[in-house]
Amino acid sequence: MKQLAWALCLTPKVLLLATAAALLPACTSVIESGLEPQVLHEVQDGPRPWTDAAPNYDADAVRFAIFSDLTGGERAGVFELAVEQLNLLRPELVVNVGDLIEGSQERVEIDRQWASFNERAQESVAPVFYTGGNHDLLDQQLRTAWEERLGPRYYHLRYRDVLFLVFDTEDHSFERLGEIAKLRQQAIAVAKESGWGEFAKTEYANLPEDETGMISEAQSAYMQRAIANNSDVRWTFLLMHKAPWANNNMSTWLAVEDALGERPFTVFHGHRHTYQHTQRNGRDYIRLATTGGVFLPESGTSMDQLVWVTVDKSGAHIANLKMSGILDKTGKRPGNGEHLCLEPQDCPGE
Template sequence: MSIQTERRSFEMIVDAERFRTDKGPWFGKLPEQLGRDYSFAVMGDRCGMSIDGVFEQGLEVLRDMKPDFVLFVGDLIEGYWRDPASAHEEWDYIDARIERTGLPFFQTIGNHDFGTQAMADVWSERKGHEYYAFRTGDSLFLIVNTEDPFEELSDEFIGMIKRATEGVKREPDRASEHLKAFYDEIVAGLSPEQLKQMGQITLAIGERQLAFFEKVLADNADAKITFISMHRPGWKAEDASFAKLEKLLEGREYAIFSGHLHSMEYTKRDNRRYIQLGRTGASPHGNGRGDENLMLWVTVTDGKPSFRVLHLDGIGDIEQYPPTAHHHDKE
């Protein structure tokens, strides 16, 4: 394995032997002037079972706010296609809208993006690299693929996903009802043992990928902080590959961003932060504040990060506020 690097204003790091391509799951490049102080946004799942227009609204908000770049934690498209044409159609739509913002945008693979062999083939054709890293100043970023290899679902299960997705698309105001019907359909066909397993988080990070990140971390031992983007929250799984990744990160200050569960959570343990992003367009899995549509704003000042949550459900267009006559009662 060799690691290809390109050192300009920032360093892009890829596994060039495994992925022999000039394509990548990113748009644009970091600004030339980026230094120790910068800001970036993290967007949560757009899918599964997306609510039309929400992710697009998030892109418009970020275009106005102008972060230095955007991280995305996976599940950009509904996916789970067996035919490549349908996958290409979904990617054509959302890629065009991301590119239109003009913002540097770094993607992470999610299960919806990569859940069948056809989806994996389309990813390879369009985006090339399944995992990668980059560095800017004293900050190192690892973009991890937790679908390595992807979990093969049955045609029956994919059919259930498709029916629920169509229901949400047809009746977005009844998204919670369609999700409940989806889960009820799943539960009805499971044994008690399968029901127990259903609540467990699983993921896969292949040995070659781990070897890549081991070398990246060794070559960047002087980085002051490391940010990791992965779709599935590895800290919630009993998984040997994630445990090995955390062993490689030992002694570093780091923050891990994930998605998958559509609900915002924050945990800090010593020099480690675990941030599970809420949804940015996907259907809700609950009805708490963390289940609202949101994005994360990260400001790095002199190598130290701070985090602010932006709730899209509370952001409105100016046209929604027409003038009205106001009357003040006399005291």
């Protein structure tokens, strides 16, 4: 496979003293040979004005981005800014951890919300792969709308030698789905009337399902097959909204972990709107904050964020990016970003 010419010839970190005419044949020969690129220079002897580290180059590296919850009262303009910032970063693909729309009991309103989200997501120069959250899936009307508009609620995809498992953590029976949805509607009404502090005291907020969600036997079996059929991948990423491992008795989740075995993997989830990094069985389990959702600073580290992931020959490298600090070439946030509040301490009225 031919290497990309710019990776060798246009790296800004090195001093190239040869002429352009002299460089081109050297670039071409390395590219066509399949060798890793080398720094070209004319300093023959003695000290050199750079360090000894080799260029951080991996022709097989995969770079993707993640965004988080939009809901609980989406703050206008934040997701649009996130898309503009992602376009500056140029990931190969974009994934997320669910809660993409606010949700409704009315199909017309659900369709309006999906049309709005889809229109904004289409502005991404990289493909955006959807994950469902409770706002997207937690009643029959929402589930039907998802399946009619978007297809499967859980799925997997393989990009080069990286596997993505996308879960539906609202995979309840129809009967239980209706029971939880009713309690959730009551809790949302409390939040709108009295704030999210009171929401935390509602029956819905204290259900085990609010923390852990649900993975059905069918979904668990599907993910186990996807894992078995992709045993040669370099890394596996699991994307979901809620944290099924929070209920250690959920056998369907434990079966997925068992199927993963010793392979390297990372789990990303959302739902609580605060950032948290934990480890389970030596693997990273990362809960993201928000990308335009309601701030809940009393519950932990709250911010609008994106995540940048690079998978290369040495592993998976994860960088959390505060949206407040992703600036364009003018030194400002792109679009209307300068007028947005992206961290709770900067917007006490949010």
